[in-house]
Amino acid sequence: MAVIDYDRAPEFATAGYDSPAASRLHALWETKPGLIGWLSTVDHKELGVRYLVTAFAFLLLGGLEALVMRLQLAQPNEHLLTPEQYNQIFSMHGITMIFLYAQPILSGFSIYLFPLILGTRDMAFPRLNAFSYWAYLAAGLFMYASFLIGAAPNDGWFNYAPYALKQFNPNPNMDFYALGMILLGVSTTAGAANFLVTFLRLRAPGMSINRVPILAWGTTTTSVGILLSVPAVSLAFFLLWLDRQFGTHFYNPDGQGQPLLWQHLFWMFAHPWVYIIVLPAMGIVSDALPIFCRRPLVGYTVVVLATIATMVLGFGVWLHHMFATGLPFLALSFFSGASFIITVPSAVAVFAWIATIWTGRPVFTTAFLYFAGFVSMFVIGGVSGVMTAAVPADRQLTDTYFVVAHIHYVLIGINLFPVLGGLHVWFPKMTGRMLSERLGRWSFWTVFAGFNMAFLPMHWTGLAGMPRRIYTYPEGMGWDTVNLITTIGAFVLAAGILIFLANIALSRRNGRFAGPNPWDGPTLEWSTPSPPPPYNFPVIPAVASRHPLWEDRLDEGLGRSSIRRGVVLDHGKEALATSTLDGEPDAILKMPEDSLSPLVATIVMTAAFAGLLLHWWMFAGAYAALLLAATIVWLWPERELGQRAEASHG
Amino acid sequence: MADVTDLERLPIGSIGHRASGWWGMLAVIMTEGALFSYLLFSYYYFAVQYGREFLPPHLPKLHLSVPNTALLLLSSVAVWWAEQGAKLGDRRRLALGLAAALIMGVGFVAIQALEWSEQSFTIASSSYGSLFFTITGFHMAHVIAGDIVLAVLLLWTLLGYFDARRNAAVSIGAIYWHFVDAVWLTLFFTFYVTPRLS
Numbered sequence: 001m002a003v004i005d006y007d008r009a010p011e012f013a014t015a016g017y018d019s020p021a022a023s024r025l026h027a028l029w030e031t032k033p034g035l036i037g038w039l040s041t042v043d044h045k046e047l048g049v050r051y052l053v054t055a056f057a058f059l060l061l062g063g064l065e066a067l068v069m070r071l072q073l074a075q076p077n078e079h080l081l082t083p084e085q086y087n088q089i090f091s092m093h094g095i096t097m098i099f100l101y102a103q104p105i106l107s108g109f110s111i112y113l114f115p116l117i118l119g120t121r122d123m124a125f126p127r128l129n130a131f132s133y134w135a136y137l138a139a140g141l142f143m144y145a146s147f148l149i150g151a152a153p154n155d156g157w158f159n160y161a162p163y164a165l166k167q168f169n170p171n172p173n174m175d176f177y178a179l180g181m182i183l184l185g186v187s188t189t190a191g192a193a194n195f196l197v198t199f200l201r202l203r204a205p206g207m208s209i210n211r212v213p214i215l216a217w218g219t220t221t222t223s224v225g226i227l228l229s230v231p232a233v234s235l236a237f238f239l240l241w242l243d244r245q246f247g248t249h250f251y252n253p254d255g256q257g258q259p260l261l262w263q264h265l266f267w268m269f270a271h272p273w274v275y276i277i278v279l280p281a282m283g284i285v286s287d288a289l290p291i292f293c294r295r296p297l298v299g300y301t302v303v304v305l306a307t308i309a310t311m312v313l314g315f316g317v318w319l320h321h322m323f324a325t326g327l328p329f330l331a332l333s334f335f336s337g338a339s340f341i342i343t344v345p346s347a348v349a350v351f352a353w354i355a356t357i358w359t360g361r362p363v364f365t366t367a368f369l370y371f372a373g374f375v376s377m378f379v380i381g382g383v384s385g386v387m388t389a390a391v392p393a394d395r396q397l398t399d400t401y402f403v404v405a406h407i408h409y410v411l412i413g414i415n416l417f418p419v420l421g422g423l424h425v426w427f428p429k430m431t432g433r434m435l436s437e438r439l440g441r442w443s444f445w446t447v448f449a450g451f452n453m454a455f456l457p458m459h460w461t462g463l464a465g466m467p468r469r470i471y472t473y474p475e476g477m478g479w480d481t482v483n484l485i486t487t488i489g490a491f492v493l494a495a496g497i498l499i500f501l502a503n504i505a506l507s508r509r510n511g512r513f514a515g516p517n518p519w520d521g522p523t524l525e526w527s528t529p530s531p532p533p534p535y536n537f538p539v540i541p542a543v544a545s546r547h548p549l550w551e552d553r554l555d556e557g558l559g560r561s562s563i564r565r566g567v568v569l570d571h572g573k574e575a576l577a578t579s580t581l582d583g584e585p586d587a588i589l590k591m592p593e594d595s596l597s598p599l600v601a602t603i604v605m606t607a608a609f610a611g612l613l614l615h616w617w618m619f620a621g622a623y624a625a626l627l628l629a630a631t632i633v634w635l636w637p638e639r640e641l642g643q644r645a646e647a648s649h650g
Numbered sequence: 651m652a653d654v655t656d657l658e659r660l661p662i663g664s665i666g667h668r669a670s671g672w673w674g675m676l677a678v679i680m681t682e683g684a685l686f687s688y689l690l691f692s693y694y695y696f697a698v699q700y701g702r703e704f705l706p707p708h709l710p711k712l713h714l715s716v717p718n719t720a721l722l723l724l725s726s727v728a729v730w731w732a733e734q735g736a737k738l739g740d741r742r743r744l745a746l747g748l749a750a751a752l753i754m755g756v757g758f759v760a761i762q763a764l765e766w767s768e769q770s771f772t773i774a775s776s777s778y779g780s781l782f783f784t785i786t787g788f789h790m791a792h793v794i795a796g797d798i799v800l801a802v803l804l805l806w807t808l809l810g811y812f813d814a815r816r817n818a819a820v821s822i823g824a825i826y827w828h829f830v831d832a833v834w835l836t837l838f839f840t841f842y843v844t845p846r847l848s
Binding site for chain 2: 637
């Protein structure tokens with residue numbers, strides 16, 4: 001359907017999910033069946049679930065790597081792994097968990113939920129959304145391909161120079177990592193731009209900036225963080241690759257290079273990244289915990305401000321990873337101070353959650369247990385963070401297992417726990433079936449016990465002086481028992497994850513039917529059927545408060561949200577653009593059809609990167625040219641999208 | 651909001667700054683701006699670490715870079731003139747402006763290549779050389795990307811895709827081009843002005 005008119009007044013109607021309007025929309029938005037449909041879909045719900053499944057698969061891979069390491073470390077003088085194998089496995093464990101699991105799984109939640117909680121029909125750039133998924137998958141496979149030739153990255157996830165340089169590391173291990181991270185950066189950046197524009201432009205009318213669910217705030221804040229920080233790491237890896245391939249002198253001490261430049265560029269990215277992989281998870285808790293406390297979140301505004309403040313401050317603390325590198329005293333003082341200050345906004349959020357539980361009427365579902373567990377783990381991880389923020393303490397603790405314990409409390413506590421809780425909350429929305437609460441409790445308590453058994457003693461391991469990243473250790477250092485306990489705990493944790501997987505497998509087929517709103521949640525996604533139809537909403541809802549489905553009980557504002565009556569938008573695939581602050585209707589957006597362009601662009605881009613890896617320069621150049629051509633085809637103005645002049649308008 | 655029953659006419663599809671692509675380009679500029687900030691951070695980090703001995707004996711000269719800077723700024727004016735033409739529905743002016751900017755953009759790349767060949771250092775001779783060629787190389791890649799954007803916009807103009815209201819792609823390409831020019835000013839200041847200040 002061509003766009004003959006340049007403007008029109010959108011029609012209003014009352015329509016439910018079984019109305020004729022809804023079946024028209026279904027035909028417009030539905031993905032075609034078959035393989036081509038599967039490969040070309042741009043439906044955010046399909047892509048969100050793919051993100052979640054892929055990221056969870058990487059979690060399992062990274063978990064298996066951890067178990068192998070724990071077997072090696074269970075007792076002194078073990079020989080299960082060679083030192084080189086151990087280096088590759090601990091490096092890939094970190095890379096997998098931090099880059100291929102922790103952020104993508106949160107993207108999965110947000111891609112699935114953004115249009116549903118914001119009351120629109122898709123993301124701002126649906127094809128870019130598919131591209132960011134395919135590119136993520138390609139980057140993950142690219143980095144894992146290194147195992148096939150026994151040359152996985154072996155310098156830890158933060159990959160310090162000069163050990164990562166060619167003279168110390170002549171095989172392609174680091175090239176896989178460097179090029180793979182640049183590829184992943186493309187995916188992450190595309191995703192971030194998409195979240196940001198969706199948040200700014202595609203919220204339902206009436207959803208002014210102070211009525212947006214916190215999950216959207218968390219993801220949008222981190223998207224800005226991604227746009228500003230990911231270039232640092234892509235650049236760091238690109239310069240590393242130049243040093244390795246073309247003899248430049250960035251990190252090489254010869255020729256007036258400087259190994260510390262790597263640490264600066266890397267941590268300028270990686271410290272904000274720590275917040276990027278937790279703030280959306282905190283958003284999950286801020287939105288979902290109140291459902292199980294039967295009351296709105298305490299302190300919506302301060303939690304939003306704390307989220308933003310954490311991200312901003314997160315850009316000013318990177319040096320605390322470098323306290324032991326001989327920096328000037330003034331720099332140490334400043335960054336130590338900043339690292340203490342950043343605990344303040346985090347503490348604000350913690351008190352908001354505690355107050356929500358305290359003043360609410362908690363319902364002890366599995367999801368609630370995970371969220372409550374998250375709060376307590378966050379406190380422990382936060383306190384050990386404060387300890388390492390102090391320069392003298394950090395100089396004692398750095399590069400010991402204390403830091404390993406800290407990062408696991410932070411990342412498992414603030415990322416994995418909310419993710420598992422969030423899956424319990426939204427699995428019914430995605431599949432239409434409830435997870436088993438019985439298996440859920442079993443999995444929670446097993447995960448919780450295993451996790452604490454593995455990582456609480458690890459603080460002691462570090463205080464007892466055991467350095468991280470050694471492949472084995474001699475007897476009689478006082479490290480034997482704690483290491484064995486940690487190994488047993490790791491296997492208990494893994495058993496908990498297995499119970500969770502069993503729950504997913506069983507409940508997908510046999511779970512209780514969920515209905516649209518099994519938890520009696522307040523936000524717009526709970527007004528849709530489970531699973532939601534391809535077009536999400538038959539009419540674009542109009543929003544009058546933060547809790548559109550709880551208005552009758554809360555009596556927050558003057559008006560009432562209107563969910564079944566609103567703008568229809570059925571002249572082709574359309575969405576409503578609204579103004580950024582107030583959510584006033586601003587334009588009718590034409591949304592693209594399913595397309596193979598994102599997949600094709602990913603394939604030629606990955607081929608070009610493979611060419612760079614193998615030094616097939618002509619091959620890489622040819623595929624770069626193809627990528628350019630694919631991009632021009634993708635962006636070619638289409639009449640259906642209202643991008644071309646119509647003859648009648650001269 | 652809930653009691654709103656009729657709306658004014660709303661634009662459909664890609665219209666000016668209401669197009670999603672415009673907002674997307676602002677996000678691109680944000681992340682690219684960050685990229686160049688990190689590149690310049692690297693330069694100044696080395697400059698602080700090593701002081702004057704960091705600089706090569708023969709600094710990059712001004713006889714090509716100054717006219718080239720002027721050329722790039724002039725191309726921005728041409729793009730602005732073209733975009734104003736697009737908003738008036740003047741396709742001839744749009745095409746002329748884009749073509750002029752494209753010629754100047756390609757000229758910038760050619761002069762910059764000449765400038766590269768004149769340097770006394772190479773990318774592998776020292777960290778200064780590595781930084782000079784990498785940073786100006788990043789910028790050159792952006793100018794080439796901009797040239798391709800201008801060429802494609804010119805093609806689309808000649809195909810009659812744009813009129814007074816449907817021209818979001820022109821604005822999106824134009825803001826990118828202005829950004830690339832602004833970045834050049836920071837690079838010019840860094841490589842050609844700061845070493846001469848002391």
